[in-house]
Amino acid sequence: MNAIASPSTMASRLSGTGTANALELRGVSKFFGALAAMQDITLTVKPGERRAVLGSNGAGKTTLFNCITGDFLPTSGVVRMFGEDVTKFPPHDRIRRGLRRTYQISLLFGGLTVIDNVYLACRGVSRNRFSLIRPGRSDALMHSAADLIDAVHLGEVRDTLVSALSYGQQRQLEIALALAGAPRFILFDEPAAGLSPAERGDLIEILNNLPGHMGYIIIEHDMDVALRVSESVSMMHNGRIFKEGKPEEIEADPEVQELYLGGGFTHG
Amino acid sequence: MAVTEDVTSGPINDRQQHWWSGLSLSSIPAPYWFVGVLMILLPVLVGPFMLFQVFGWALILGMIALSLMFLGGYGGMVSLVQMSVAACAAYMLAIFGDSAITQISLGWPWWIAIPIALIIATGFGTLSGALAVRTEGIYTIMITLAIASAFFYFTRQNYVLFNGFSGFNGVKPPQLFGVDWRQPIPFYYLTLFWAAVAYLSVLYVSRAPFGLALQGVRDNARRMEALGYNVTAHRIAAFVFASFIAAVAGILLVWLNGQVSPGTAGIGPAIDVLIIAVIGGLSRPVGPFIGAVIYVLLRTFALDFMVSIGLSGERFQLLVGLVFLAIVFWSPDGILGLWERWRNRMNATDKLTGEAHNKDGGSGP
Numbered sequence: 001m002n003a004i005a006s007p008s009t010m011a012s013r014l015s016g017t018g019t020a021n022a023l024e025l026r027g028v029s030k031f032f033g034a035l036a037a038m039q040d041i042t043l044t045v046k047p048g049e050r051r052a053v054l055g056s057n058g059a060g061k062t063t064l065f066n067c068i069t070g071d072f073l074p075t076s077g078v079v080r081m082f083g084e085d086v087t088k089f090p091p092h093d094r095i096r097r098g099l100r101r102t103y104q105i106s107l108l109f110g111g112l113t114v115i116d117n118v119y120l121a122c123r124g125v126s127r128n129r130f131s132l133i134r135p136g137r138s139d140a141l142m143h144s145a146a147d148l149i150d151a152v153h154l155g156e157v158r159d160t161l162v163s164a165l166s167y168g169q170q171r172q173l174e175i176a177l178a179l180a181g182a183p184r185f186i187l188f189d190e191p192a193a194g195l196s197p198a199e200r201g202d203l204i205e206i207l208n209n210l211p212g213h214m215g216y217i218i219i220e221h222d223m224d225v226a227l228r229v230s231e232s233v234s235m236m237h238n239g240r241i242f243k244e245g246k247p248e249e250i251e252a253d254p255e256v257q258e259l260y261l262g263g264g265f266t267h268g
Numbered sequence: 269m270a271v272t273e274d275v276t277s278g279p280i281n282d283r284q285q286h287w288w289s290g291l292s293l294s295s296i297p298a299p300y301w302f303v304g305v306l307m308i309l310l311p312v313l314v315g316p317f318m319l320f321q322v323f324g325w326a327l328i329l330g331m332i333a334l335s336l337m338f339l340g341g342y343g344g345m346v347s348l349v350q351m352s353v354a355a356c357a358a359y360m361l362a363i364f365g366d367s368a369i370t371q372i373s374l375g376w377p378w379w380i381a382i383p384i385a386l387i388i389a390t391g392f393g394t395l396s397g398a399l400a401v402r403t404e405g406i407y408t409i410m411i412t413l414a415i416a417s418a419f420f421y422f423t424r425q426n427y428v429l430f431n432g433f434s435g436f437n438g439v440k441p442p443q444l445f446g447v448d449w450r451q452p453i454p455f456y457y458l459t460l461f462w463a464a465v466a467y468l469s470v471l472y473v474s475r476a477p478f479g480l481a482l483q484g485v486r487d488n489a490r491r492m493e494a495l496g497y498n499v500t501a502h503r504i505a506a507f508v509f510a511s512f513i514a515a516v517a518g519i520l521l522v523w524l525n526g527q528v529s530p531g532t533a534g535i536g537p538a539i540d541v542l543i544i545a546v547i548g549g550l551s552r553p554v555g556p557f558i559g560a561v562i563y564v565l566l567r568t569f570a571l572d573f574m575v576s577i578g579l580s581g582e583r584f585q586l587l588v589g590l591v592f593l594a595i596v597f598w599s600p601d602g603i604l605g606l607w608e609r610w611r612n613r614m615n616a617t618d619k620l621t622g623e624a625h626n627k628d629g630g631s632g633p
Contacts, residue, residue: 071490071493090493090498091493091494092494092496092497092498095493095494095495100494101494103491103494107490107491107494108488108491109483109484109487110487111483111487112480112483112484112487116480117484119477120480120484120492120495121495123477123480123481124481124492124496124497125495128477129477129478129496129497129502130478130481130502130505131476131478132472132476132477132478133476134475135476135477180495
């Protein structure tokens with residue numbers, strides 16, 4: 001995987017931004033007409049930090065992700081990645097700077113095979129995206145694509161069309177696409193949604209085995225997953241962040257229990 | 269969707285040694301050999317009329333439809349401007365090169381006029397693409413249709429450059445290597461060569477990073493953006509590639525007809541290209557050529573057929589329309605779709621015995 005980003009550009013990026021926060025949002029709001037999907041969000045994530053964002057449906061979690069990746073431009077506020085103001089950048093420019101994301105509903109290339117999907121992801125963050133030369137045996141990207149497929153346990157279906165994969169396999173492929181290249185910061189949007197208990201175990205293992213420098217934000221409804229893969233938690237409600245803390249603090253907070261866990265929740 | 273060619277899925281799977289080894293002779297399945305040899309031996313089998321007016325024309329139309337197939341099948345962008353791009357190349361060759369309209373034609377030698385014509389026509393197609401790619405679906409069709417109409421009316425009304433209604437006649441291919449390239453047999457081989465080059469390059473590019481990324485854009489543009497691709501730039505680049513193929517076909521077209529006029533670039537021909545691509549099938553590069561042969565055979569023989577069954581010959585368009593309707597009705601994915609379903613049925617396992625109907629089939633289209 002390291003062969004993908006050219007060493008010189010990686011070094012220059014890292015040296016210039018060594019102390020900067022991985023992600024910094026200052027007063028970010030997003031309005032759809034009169035509807036405030038997200039209001040005055042201020043959020044700081046350090047390099048390597050793993051944070052869960054919790055909140056009920058409609059709390060603005062996915063809107064937050066869309067503003068970070070650039071799928072939506074925020075109505076107001078500033079988004080910084082590794083010290084650089086990326087508020088107005090198109091998504092592909094943010095991705096090339098080391099950001100990755102997965103989608104709540106899998107967005108894959110159904111007409112292509114598993115290996116081609118991952119190869120595209122690797123190629124997207126490298127040079128020669130417009131290359132007219134077919135990849136051969138010596139192609140480093142093809143190797144890293146195959147490694148990624150093995151890492152998410154999809155080795156057996158590498159030449160299967162993605163439209164023929166099971167739901168759980170498609171979720172795993174989502175994650176493989178986000179791990180392509182040299183990600184520095186990943187946004188996981190409900191990666192465990194719809195997975196079986198066994199698949200959830202796999203997912204937790206994959207997330208906890210990510211290299212330490214790879215920070216991420218994870219949106220997750222399943223508290224078991226969310227609290228086992230994160231070291232800090234932000235609670236969202238009605239488009240605002242109303243509480244931040246360590247997983248155990250959030251879990252014990254009576255206000256959180258009232259709002260998010262439906263009052264009667266007691267943790268055994 | 270069977271957009272990935274059976275023959276070519278090998279290179280990545282097998283971890284080939286060189287990028288060109290996917291083109292080695294042994295990897296070409298038998299049906300390809302058969303069709304290839306048949307096309308090369310065709311001058312022995314059919315007369316000059318069939319060779320020039322039917323197969324020459326079909327190969328040229330197939331190339332123009334192939335450029336639409338590349339954009340539509342791999343890129344998910346249906347462009348109606350491809351015929352205009354071909355006509356643009358034809359006009360430019362007539363303007364910069366030689367024609368009977370000596371007061372406009374500059375009479376430059378072919379080795380300057382042809383590259384200029386190709387560059388201008390490709391530029392025209394690229395500009396049209398740049399306007400169209402920010403939209404999706406029906407809006408792409410509408411914008412390209414509007415550009416095609418504008419080009420048609422412009423060529424008909426402009427007399428200074430395009431010689432208005434009558435256009436240019438007397439456009440001939442150069443006498444190269446002592447061969448008269450407008451004779452049926454040389455011209456057939458000329459078009460066959462360029463059609464094969466266009467077909468193979470589309471086949472090759474479809475598995476190269478650029479082609480794969482284009483199919484990714486077709487399947488899911490938003491995800492491609494989230495993988496680091498500039499989707500707009502990729503779509504425009506697809507228009508450059510497709511327009512170049514259409515431009516090459518346009519040069520051949522003006523040599524075939526000996527003339528180019530606004531009628532070449534009309535709305536009718538623009539839609540005919542779409543019909544050809546749909547009849548043949550948009551899922552593989554071979555589809556447009558199949559569609560073109562059917563279309564040209566119908567256009568050429570429908571009139572005689574109508575007269576022979578006692579109907580008025582002017583109604584030949586009725587027969588063309590009915591055949592188109594029948595194909596789209598029974599197989600929305602064209603002749604290729606019919607073929608694939610038949611092959612799948614032959615290869616399917618018997619549900620009762622679990623045995624394969626046909627064990628050796630399915631090696632290629």
